[in-house]
Amino acid sequence: MKLAVFEWKGAHHVGVVSDKEGTVTRLDMPSDMITEAGVTSLIGRTMPASKEVLALSDVNLLAPVPRPRRNIFCVGKNYFDHAHEFASSGFDSSAAKGAIPEAPIIFSKVPECVVRGGDPIRIDTSVSNAIDYEAELAVIIGKGGRNITKEDAMSHVWGYTIVNDITARDLQGKHSQWLIGKSQDSFCPMGPWAVTADDVDLADTTVKCWVNDEIRQDSNTKLLIFDVPTIIAALSNGLTLQPGDVIATGTPAGVGIGFKPPKYLAAGDVVRVEISGIGTLENPVEAY
Ligand code: MG
Secondary structure, eight states: OEEEEEEETTEEEEEEEETTTTEEEEESSOSOOSSHHHHHHHSTTOOOOEEEEEEGGGSEEEOSSSSOSSOEEEEESOBHHHHHHHHTSSOOTTGGGOSSOSSOEEEEEOGGGEEOTTSOEEEOTTTOSOEEOOEEEEEEESSOBSSOOHHHHGGGEEEEEEEEOOEEHHHHHHTSSSHHHHOSTTOEEEEEEEEEGGGOOTTSOEEEEEETTEEEEEEEGGGBSSOHHHHHHHHTSSSOBOTTOEEEOOOOSOOGGGSSSOOOOOTTOEEEEEETTTEEEEEEEEEO
16 A cells, blocks of 8 residues: 655645556545554554545645654665675775675664655755765654564564665765765655555565666665665664654665766756655755
């Protein structure tokens, strides 16, 4: 089931999307979909009542978690081919330990950098001249927990969405810690909606990214170094995960830094990320 948060008649709502029909059916529930109450009402037998059926073209989709309650957790270097391209880029402050991490590399992005599909990725050339895209599957946690085992991890997953983990490579290298290069304003496009966990097959989900009409990334979640249960087990190790937490699982090869010379984003570009079973997240790039 695809669930969207959207703006309609001046208010925020949640609805079930039929992308085939081009419609969203509004649900009788609060607009903060990913909360303890919201998630509970969407799991099992207590599906909220359906209201109006609206054309997707008549509503404004928001990110499925428009303003996460806390930082978005992210995994770095989680596909073998990307780990190698990044380690050889010269910007990888974690490269001293080798290209392939022995444990998941976890960093975060501040919640305020989330934007929706269609919103511009803003680039400020007075701050960075090395702004890159990273197509990623993102996990949305439905049931919180601490010290979650790999075996139990999937029962904590509510659903998935798409995140474009936009990165200022020069800041990522300069500051050693990745937060500032990953958290610039507008650097977390998310959407177009969420898909419940039962509708995504992690063993075979394609992750693709185009810049303008050029395909740059073309991979599959079956190639993750650390799979979703391993990520959840590692992240919840002494840190209590909460409903609504978003975990971006890492990007495959083909980011701008992987090309020689690098292909960074520039004003006028359009970045399109497509994940099978979820949909398409497209954002233009604009200068300040
Ligand atoms: Mg990333």
